[in-house]
Amino acid sequence: MKNKLNLTSLLLLAVLLISSHELAAQRAISAPVFENGSTQICASPGNNTFTVIATLSAGPALDNSNQYILEVSAPDGTFADTDQNIELARVTGPNDSNEGEIRFENFSVDESLNSDTYRLRIRASTDDSVISSESVEIAMHYFRNDLTVVLNSREDVILCNTASINRTINPVVLDDIGNELNVDDFKWQWYRGDLGTSAFDAVAIPGETSSSYTVTQEGKYVVKIFYGKCQIVYNKASSNAIEVFIVDVADVFINEGASVAFCPQDAKVLTSSETNTDYTYQWFKNDTAIEGEIASTITLPDNDFGGNYTLEVRYSEDCTVTTDPIAVTNNGSSITETLPENLIILPTQTITLQVTTDAPEGSTVQWFVDTNLQKQEPLSGTTSTFEANFVGRYRVRIQATDACNSVIESQTEIFAPIGFESTIGSGSDLTCDDTTVDIALQEMVGVTASDLRVPLTQDQYSFFDFEWLADGATTGDTETTLTVDTANQDAVYQLQADLKTGEFSNILSNEVSVKYVASDTEITLTPDSLPKDGSITLTVPPDDSYTYEWYRVVDDEEQVIEGATTNEITVSETGDYFVRIASVFCSLDTPIVTVSEEAALSAFIPNIVTPNSDGINDTWNLPDELTDSPEVEVIIYDSRGQIALQTTNYRNGDWPNDTDVSKETVYYFIITKNNSVIRKGSITVMK
Known part of the structure; x- marks a missing residue:
């Protein structure tokens, strides 16, 4: 009887537990809504605070630790794949038995959201059966308002001499400090409008949602980061407009x-x-x-x-x-050889001013200094001259007896110098193998009171005495050109000038060193080969007196690398490179180096050789891509650094031989391809 009562009690308890669970499951949560009733959430860094509410029906109390979790669906509005559900917020309670309001206040939406068909739901953390109805479809998008979208580098696509258009255009996305972002991280929509219309009139091109677009017809084009119903809110999600057309x-x-x-x-x-x-x-x-x-x-x-x-x-x-x-x-006449723009007059000098004209003979020629007429005469021949011996503004005026009654003029200004500057440099074209170099006076200018620099004429050089200085000491050379032996590269040369009339003396030119680029200059690679997803630095010895210009050789064409003007460059592409090094006197191209990738890990190079004639590792065998190739050089060194083997077209079985085996236990190898090291290491010979 006792056992029967116990069984009855157990059955009753089970019924009560089932009833209790069913009662708890009867608690319902209404579909969540945004407090302001919006179904379009357009978030940004300055606008990303929202509140969602829902109603919890009365019923059995939930565990005090229960939290309500607000979730957003996959972009298509489904909650089937829980991995795509994003938790937006969670709150603790209400967990009592009364009807209440669940509030998720001042939460931020996730920056990855970008769909018009999201739905929201709420679920209890301690009871999977307590879950809300799904919300209506809600457009939710997040836009970084520090972005700028630039289409086709802001350049129109303008073609001519063609009947058709086929051009791919691309956007670039930049943040507020100019960093370029991955365009494939965004959704896109392309728009087209007619030429001459506003970009706002452009309409979406159906199906064109990739990060590039191939244009085939004329029009005005815009691309926008796609934000669905929020598109109109995010003005900066739109690129600049470009026009595409063919010029007639x-x-x-x-x-x-x-x-x-x-x-x-x-x-x-x-x-x-x-x-x-x-x-x-x-x-x-x-x-x-x-x-x-x-x-x-x-x-x-x-x-x-x-x-x-x-x-x-x-x-x-x-x-x-x-x-x-x-x-x-x-129809008239011209002065075919005019006066120079400006001139310097030296002490005791008279300058002959001359013009050449095609005006008819007998035309009236007038010479003025400033506004004062100094000379008037009929034109005889094709030239007219005037002797100038003081500073001023000189003007010649010809009243031509031609069909136009032409009045033609030319003028110059003559200045007195307050100082002089001279420049020396290479006096001839040289190569870096020449044994002598000419240093020459390249230009001498007079400096005016208004700081104008006027070049002297060649005949004015005769008004000066010149002498060359080497390291500040006179050399006895007094011509305007000096021949220097390039073996003396350390000396610093200047040209000293003195005006013969004594008003100006000790006029020193710039300093020049006879600096040649060493013919054996070569590029060093660090590391020896290009690491996977890495970079490599190419270096030549630095010298402040040199200039550097780096090139990459592509299909036998030398392509200058923009901005590469120092003695080193870091690259991340394989290929052939060289640098053009120039001094004041000559330039030199270094030998080309080939930047190649590291040998693949699968290309195993053995580091043990067992020459015991058992048919296993008796010789040092390389991967097929490193054997029998004139581009691959193999060098093996003994422990003292002496070369044991140096060869191209290496064939498996070439090393070791009996002599090698008797000498050493450890050897070292370097393998290069096209002068670039691709592998190196050690080899242990186990006898």
Whole structure:
């Protein structure tokens, strides 16, 4: 009877436990909602604080340690894969039996969120059966507002001389300090609008969501980091707009036609049909670029302006258009050889000023100093001269008896010096193997009171006495060129000048050392080969008197490495490299070195040899890629550093031989490929 009662009690207890569990499961949590009722959460570093609420129904109390966990679904709105669910926040309680509100206050959304179809749910940490209804779909996106999206380096794609477009354009994402981020870490959407419309009118290109886009038609293009319903909020997620179009070369011409004639006093202006300041311009006269004429218009000078003019318009690196030429005729006259811009006059010197002109003989020539007429005469021949013996502004004016009644002028200013500067350097083209070098006076200038530097003419050098100094001591050489033996590379040379009339003396040039680049200069690699996912440093000996320019040789073409101007460079690409080292007198290209990767770990090189004729490790056998190759050199050293074997085209079985075995127990090897070390180590000979 007692046993029967105990069984009844156990059954009753089981029923009570089951009922209790069912009652607990009856507690329900409403679908979570954001406190402000929003279904569009557009978070950013300055806007990432949110509150979500839900209602908990009355029912059996939960464990006091219970926490409610707010979760966001996978981007497609499902909670099937728990690994994709992200916990947003958690709170403790309410855990009593009363109806209550669950509040997740002032939490931040995860920075990885980027979908329009997330859902939220809440679950109890101590009871898996207590779980909320899923929320409605909620757009949740996070944008770093320190980002800048740059499309195609902000450059339009402009083509010419083509009928079709096929060009891939890419964005770059930069943070606020200019670091470039991985574009594949973002979602993208490409947009296109018609040329001439606003970028805001561009519409999404269906299906184009990759980090690059191949353009095949003209238009205005924008790419945006894709943020769904939050796109309009994140203005900085949009790139700059670029235009893609084909230039009709027939639309680019000089407005004045195929030919035009001017008189010298006319307003002589040529204009381009293309005037967009986004493009670059260069004017040419008789196929020679005119220095400084880089606008869409050009004003021709009063003298010597006749000739054939063209304009080059550069729209992009892919499109440069040159106009048809325009023939410009001078109906009047010109001064074909004008006065120099500025001159220095030396004590006791008289300077002969001269102009050459094509004006008719008999034209009136007037010479002025400042505003004072000094000389007037009819033109005889093609030249006119004037003797100048003091400082001032000199001007020649020719009133030509031609069809235009041309009035043409040229002027110069003559200054008195307050000092002189001279520059010496290499006097001839040299190679670094020459045994002598010429150091020569390259330029001498007079310094004016207004700090203007005016070059002296060659004939003015005769007003000076010169002497060369070596390490400050006179050499007895008094010409403007000095021949130096390059064996004496340590001496410092200067040229001293003294004005013969005594007003200026001890005028010292710059210092020059006869510094040659050693012909045996070679590049050192550190480490010997390029590590996997690493870099290698190429170095030559430093010298402050040298300049350095590094190159990479690709398909027999020398490609200069921008910014590489010191005695070392760090690279992360395999290939052939050299450096051009230059002194004042010569330059030298070092031998090319090949940067190669480390031998693969799978290419096992044995470090033990057992020459006992048992057929196992009797000889030192290398991997196939290192044998029988003229590019691979194998050197084996004994323990004293003496070479035991040095060969290319190594064949397995070449080493060791009986003589080697009798000498040493430990050897060392170095294997190079194309002069770059790829493996080195030791070999133990076990007899």
